[in-house]
Amino acid sequence: MNDAGIRCGIDVGGTNTDGVLLDPRATDAPNCGILAYHKSPTTPNPSDGIEECIRKLLEEAKVDASQVASLTIGTTHFINAVIEKDSARLAPVAVIRLCGPFSRECYPGIDWPSDLASLICAHVGFVDGGLEIDGDIIRDVVEEQVAEQCRIIREKGINAVVVNGIFAPSDLVEKQEERVGEWVAKYLPQADVVLSKHVANLGFIERENAALLNASILPFARATIASFERAARTLRLRCPVFLTQNDGTLLPAALAGRVPIRTFNSGPTNSMCGAAFLVRHELGASTVARKALLVADVGGTTTDVGMLLVSGLPRQAAAVTDVAGIRMNFSCPDVKRRVLSSPPTPRAIGLGGGSIVRKAPGQPLSIGPDSVGLRIQTSALVFGGAVPTATDYAVAASAVDLAIGDAARVPNSVRADVEEYRAVLKAMLEGIIDRMKTNADDIDVLLVGGGAVLVEDGTKLKGASKVIKPKYSGVANAIVTLYLHACGAAIARVSGTVDTVRPTTDKTTQQVLDEVSQMAVERAVENGARRETVELAEIDVIPVPYVANKARVIVKAIGDFDFSRPPPSAATSADLDAASAPSAQPIDKRPLDRLPTSAPPADTVETLEAYRPHVSATREWKIAERDLEWISLGCYILGTGGGGTPYPDFVRVREMMRRGATVRVISVDDLPDDARVGCGGGMGSPTVSIEKLSGDEMIDAQRAVYAIVGGKPDAFVLLEIGGGNGLQGFLLGASCNMDVPTVDGDWMGRAYPTGWQTTPIVLGGDGAKAMPNAISDGNGNVMNEATSEKMVERAFRAALAEMGSMVGFAKAPFTGKETKAWAVRNTVSLSWRIGRAVALCRARSEMDAVADVIVDAVGGPDTARVLFRGKIVAVERKLIKGHVYGEVTIAGADGTPFAGAALKIPFKNENLVATRVGADGTETVLASVPDLISVSDAASGEALGTPDYRYGLHVFVLGITAAEQWTSTARGIALGGPAGFGLDLEYVPLGVFKAPRSVIDEYAPQ
Structure with a gap:
C-alpha cells in the first residue's frame, strides 16, 4: 500500500459530519494539502452520511478512489450509547473474577449509576486466581470453577464475558486471564470474551469498569465499524480504515472492533491534532515539531482546551476518567471543558457560539452558562430570533463580514455592549490558558471549531505568545491523519x-x-x-x-503505521448483517441481585447547605451516605500524600450501608473510663490496595486478637485519620460486622509511615503498648505477638513482603481513660468539614476558591493557610528500606503571589517539608512535619497521594497546624517532626492549633 497517497478524514459528531481530503505531499502549500472539505448534518445511519461525505469530497477534488491511501474516522457514537444509556446498543455482561478470597464485597458495578448497572452488570462469578504484587500466586485458576460459571452465564442468556484478575496487567508469566479466556471460549463459543489487561492498566475497579463498558458496546461497535468499512467498499476504496483513539494515535478498524472504548474520548484529540496540522503553514513544520501548543476547540455548546506536547500527543490526564458517572483508568487527554449546562457543572463557564449573553441595567455582562444549542439558527438575533447569543455579539464586534445570518438584525443595545463582551470573553479565555499551561512562559494558542469566530482576528491574550485561527479551522476535527515528519508527509x-x-x-x-x-x-x-x-x-x-x-x-x-501490510477487516458477515439492520433489538437484561438498593438524591447547592447530620439524643452520630463521602474526601487531604486512597474502602462501606448496615460515631468525651477501645486497619503498599481489594483480613486480625484477650471491643478508634485507614473503624464497627461505634478521633491526626508514630507512644511512653497485635493477609495466614510497638513494626514489615505487601492488622484494646488522654479529638468531624467544603465549592462552581474554603473549615488562617498554587514540573522517587523517598517541585502559577517562585516538597510516603524557592534562589521553609502538608488537584479539590504526582498537574498546597499532642512536647517533635525522618531541620510551628469542632456537639439535640 502506498503510504504517500491521499488521506481521507471523517469526524462523525452528534450534530455534523465533517470530512477532509488531504494530499500529504502538498502540506507546505497555502492550502495545507487540503484538496476538499465538506460539512453536513449527521444522518441517523452514520454510514450513509460517511458515504455521502466521501463521495462529495472525491467529486469536489476530482480524485479517484484508488488514490486514497487511508480512511480515518472519529466518532462519538460509542460513548454516546453509554451516556444515553441506550439498551438497544448496550449488551448485558458477565464478569469472572480471578480473585481467590478477595474483592467479594465490591462486586462489579458497585460504584455505577444504578440504571447503567442494571443494563450492563448481569452476573459475577468469583473464582480462584490472582497474583500478589511480587508475582506470587494468590490462588491458581481452576477450569472446573470456570466451567461452572460458564454454565450459569449460558442459562442467563449472556453473550459477553469479562475476565478480570488481580494484578493481571503485570502477569507476564502465569497468564491467568489468557488461560481462563480460552476456557470461556471453549464453553461459550458464541460469547465475546474481554480480558481486562487488554483494556486498561493497574487499578482493579477502574480497569474492570472499562472492560465492562468495552464488552457491553462490542456488538454495536462491530456493527458500526462494519458499516464504516462497507461505506468505504461501496465507494471502491481499498485502503485501511482507522479510528481515532483517546491518546492521539490511531487504531486499525480490526483492533477498534475489539477495544472500542479506546475511542471514547477521541473527540478533543481529533481537534487538537488537526489544529497542529493546520498551523504548520503559519508557524512552520519544524517549529510545530519542537514546541508544545495549546488548542481551544470552540463549539456551539462547549469549549475544550488541551495541550499538545512536543511528542505530538495530547497531554494525558493523570487522574481517573469519568464517563457517565463511571470511573475508569484508560488513557485520555487532559482537557478542560467549559460546559453549558443547567445546573452548571463544577467547571461550568459558558463559551460557545450558542451561549446566551445577558446584560441587565447596572449589572455586568455575562456569557452563559446556558445556551440555545442546536436552536441557534432560529433563536439567535442574526437569524431572526429573540435571544442574544455570543454569535450575535461576535457579528456585531467583527470589523469584517462573518457571513453569519443578517448583521443588520443585531440591535444597537447589543452593539453598545461590544467592548464589555470582548473583555469578558478575553478574561474567560485567559483564565483557561493559565490553568492549562505547564510553566510561566507564554505559549502559542490555536483556535479551532465552528465557534472560533467568536474571537476576533488579532486578539491578544495574556499568557499566549500568539493566537492563531488556522485556515480550515472549522473542520480541524476531521484532520485526523496525525503527525508530521521532516519530509512533510502526514503519517498515521x-x-x-x-x-x-x-x-x-x-x-x-x-x-x-x-x-x-x-x-x-x-x-x-x-x-x-x-x-x-x-x-x-x-x-x-x-x-x-x-x-x-x-x-x-x-x-x-x-x-x-505500516501501510505495506494488507489492511485487516473488522467486519464479519454477521457484523455486516447487523450493520444493515435499522437498529439492534433489545436484549433481556438480568442485573446482579446485589445492585444498590438506595442512593441519595443528586447534590445541589441548596441541598448541601441545608443538610444536617443525624445525631441522636444519646449523642450517637449515625453516618449517612453523604457524611461518608465527605469524610472520605477529607481523609485523603489529611493523609498528606500518604495513607492510600480511601476510595475502595468508601465504596465498600457505602454498599454495606445501602444494604441496611448502621455506622455510628461517638465522642471521645462520652467514653466510659473502663471501655475497651479497639484499633485496626490496613498496613502495606498503596499500590497493592488499588488492585487487591480487601477480603476479610481486617476482621480476621480482630478475631485473632480477641481470641486471646477475650470478649470484644466497646468501640473503635482509628490508627490514623489520613488516607484509607480513616474509614477502617466504619468497616469494622458496622452493625453487620462487630456492631460497635467508632470514636471521633485517632492516634495521629494525620497519616504517618510507621505504626509507632502515634500519640500513645508520644504521651504514654514506650510502655503504652497495645498487646497482642495481629496481622492477616486475608488468605488464611495470621500472625500475632511482639514485645514493643517498634518490634511490632519491624516484625510486621518483615512479614509483609511474604504476605502480599498488604495486610489487615489489629491491636489489643486501650481503655476509655487512655483514649481520652491520648487521642487526637474530633478528626472524623474535621474530615467531614473538609469534605463538605470541597463538595460545596463543586456545587457552586467555585473551584478557584476551594483551597481558601478548606482553610476556613479547618480553623481559619491562624491554624491553616494556602502555602502555594502552581503546576508540578518535576518528580523524583527512590525506594529506601521499604519507603518511597522523593521530591516534587511545583512552579508558581501566573497571576498569583507565587508566580516566579517554586515549591519543593520532599516526601517519605507522606510530605515532609515545604520549601519555597524564590526567583533569586533564596529558600524559605514554609512548613514541616509534624504540621500537615497536603497537595490537591486544583480542578477538583481531590487530594493527591505521592504516587499520583505527575508532571503538569495544577495543584494547590495546604499547610495545617498539627495537633498539640505532637507540638507541645519535645518527645512529640522528636518522633513526628523533622528529626524523626532524619532531617537536620528545626521545627517551627506553622500556626496555632485549634481543636476541630465536634459534629456531635454542634448537631446533637439540645
Whole structure:
C-alpha cells in the first residue's frame, strides 16, 4: 500500500459530519494539502452520511478512489450509547473474577449509576486466581470453577464475558486471564470474551469498569465499524480504515472492533491534532515539531482546551476518567471543558457560539452558562430570533463580514455592549490558558471549531505568545491523519503501552526500563507500527513502598503505521448483517441481585447547605451516605500524600450501608473510663490496595486478637485519620460486622509511615503498648505477638513482603481513660468539614476558591493557610528500606503571589517539608512535619497521594497546624517532626492549633 497517497478524514459528531481530503505531499502549500472539505448534518445511519461525505469530497477534488491511501474516522457514537444509556446498543455482561478470597464485597458495578448497572452488570462469578504484587500466586485458576460459571452465564442468556484478575496487567508469566479466556471460549463459543489487561492498566475497579463498558458496546461497535468499512467498499476504496483513539494515535478498524472504548474520548484529540496540522503553514513544520501548543476547540455548546506536547500527543490526564458517572483508568487527554449546562457543572463557564449573553441595567455582562444549542439558527438575533447569543455579539464586534445570518438584525443595545463582551470573553479565555499551561512562559494558542469566530482576528491574550485561527479551522476535527515528519508527509501513528510491576533484584532500574520499553515497542508493532519508526513517548518509573526490589514501570511507544501490510477487516458477515439492520433489538437484561438498593438524591447547592447530620439524643452520630463521602474526601487531604486512597474502602462501606448496615460515631468525651477501645486497619503498599481489594483480613486480625484477650471491643478508634485507614473503624464497627461505634478521633491526626508514630507512644511512653497485635493477609495466614510497638513494626514489615505487601492488622484494646488522654479529638468531624467544603465549592462552581474554603473549615488562617498554587514540573522517587523517598517541585502559577517562585516538597510516603524557592534562589521553609502538608488537584479539590504526582498537574498546597499532642512536647517533635525522618531541620510551628469542632456537639439535640 502506498503510504504517500491521499488521506481521507471523517469526524462523525452528534450534530455534523465533517470530512477532509488531504494530499500529504502538498502540506507546505497555502492550502495545507487540503484538496476538499465538506460539512453536513449527521444522518441517523452514520454510514450513509460517511458515504455521502466521501463521495462529495472525491467529486469536489476530482480524485479517484484508488488514490486514497487511508480512511480515518472519529466518532462519538460509542460513548454516546453509554451516556444515553441506550439498551438497544448496550449488551448485558458477565464478569469472572480471578480473585481467590478477595474483592467479594465490591462486586462489579458497585460504584455505577444504578440504571447503567442494571443494563450492563448481569452476573459475577468469583473464582480462584490472582497474583500478589511480587508475582506470587494468590490462588491458581481452576477450569472446573470456570466451567461452572460458564454454565450459569449460558442459562442467563449472556453473550459477553469479562475476565478480570488481580494484578493481571503485570502477569507476564502465569497468564491467568489468557488461560481462563480460552476456557470461556471453549464453553461459550458464541460469547465475546474481554480480558481486562487488554483494556486498561493497574487499578482493579477502574480497569474492570472499562472492560465492562468495552464488552457491553462490542456488538454495536462491530456493527458500526462494519458499516464504516462497507461505506468505504461501496465507494471502491481499498485502503485501511482507522479510528481515532483517546491518546492521539490511531487504531486499525480490526483492533477498534475489539477495544472500542479506546475511542471514547477521541473527540478533543481529533481537534487538537488537526489544529497542529493546520498551523504548520503559519508557524512552520519544524517549529510545530519542537514546541508544545495549546488548542481551544470552540463549539456551539462547549469549549475544550488541551495541550499538545512536543511528542505530538495530547497531554494525558493523570487522574481517573469519568464517563457517565463511571470511573475508569484508560488513557485520555487532559482537557478542560467549559460546559453549558443547567445546573452548571463544577467547571461550568459558558463559551460557545450558542451561549446566551445577558446584560441587565447596572449589572455586568455575562456569557452563559446556558445556551440555545442546536436552536441557534432560529433563536439567535442574526437569524431572526429573540435571544442574544455570543454569535450575535461576535457579528456585531467583527470589523469584517462573518457571513453569519443578517448583521443588520443585531440591535444597537447589543452593539453598545461590544467592548464589555470582548473583555469578558478575553478574561474567560485567559483564565483557561493559565490553568492549562505547564510553566510561566507564554505559549502559542490555536483556535479551532465552528465557534472560533467568536474571537476576533488579532486578539491578544495574556499568557499566549500568539493566537492563531488556522485556515480550515472549522473542520480541524476531521484532520485526523496525525503527525508530521521532516519530509512533510502526514503519517498515521499507532501506539503500544505497558503498565507493569517488575523486579529490580538482579537488574538495574535502567535494565528493567529497557526490557519494558522493548515490550511497549513490540505492542506498537503488533498494533501495526513500522518497527524502524517506533519511539518512546512516555516513561514513568514508580518505586513500590513496602515491596522489596519492585518498581511500577509505565511506558508508551508510538510509531508510523505500516501501510505495506494488507489492511485487516473488522467486519464479519454477521457484523455486516447487523450493520444493515435499522437498529439492534433489545436484549433481556438480568442485573446482579446485589445492585444498590438506595442512593441519595443528586447534590445541589441548596441541598448541601441545608443538610444536617443525624445525631441522636444519646449523642450517637449515625453516618449517612453523604457524611461518608465527605469524610472520605477529607481523609485523603489529611493523609498528606500518604495513607492510600480511601476510595475502595468508601465504596465498600457505602454498599454495606445501602444494604441496611448502621455506622455510628461517638465522642471521645462520652467514653466510659473502663471501655475497651479497639484499633485496626490496613498496613502495606498503596499500590497493592488499588488492585487487591480487601477480603476479610481486617476482621480476621480482630478475631485473632480477641481470641486471646477475650470478649470484644466497646468501640473503635482509628490508627490514623489520613488516607484509607480513616474509614477502617466504619468497616469494622458496622452493625453487620462487630456492631460497635467508632470514636471521633485517632492516634495521629494525620497519616504517618510507621505504626509507632502515634500519640500513645508520644504521651504514654514506650510502655503504652497495645498487646497482642495481629496481622492477616486475608488468605488464611495470621500472625500475632511482639514485645514493643517498634518490634511490632519491624516484625510486621518483615512479614509483609511474604504476605502480599498488604495486610489487615489489629491491636489489643486501650481503655476509655487512655483514649481520652491520648487521642487526637474530633478528626472524623474535621474530615467531614473538609469534605463538605470541597463538595460545596463543586456545587457552586467555585473551584478557584476551594483551597481558601478548606482553610476556613479547618480553623481559619491562624491554624491553616494556602502555602502555594502552581503546576508540578518535576518528580523524583527512590525506594529506601521499604519507603518511597522523593521530591516534587511545583512552579508558581501566573497571576498569583507565587508566580516566579517554586515549591519543593520532599516526601517519605507522606510530605515532609515545604520549601519555597524564590526567583533569586533564596529558600524559605514554609512548613514541616509534624504540621500537615497536603497537595490537591486544583480542578477538583481531590487530594493527591505521592504516587499520583505527575508532571503538569495544577495543584494547590495546604499547610495545617498539627495537633498539640505532637507540638507541645519535645518527645512529640522528636518522633513526628523533622528529626524523626532524619532531617537536620528545626521545627517551627506553622500556626496555632485549634481543636476541630465536634459534629456531635454542634448537631446533637439540645
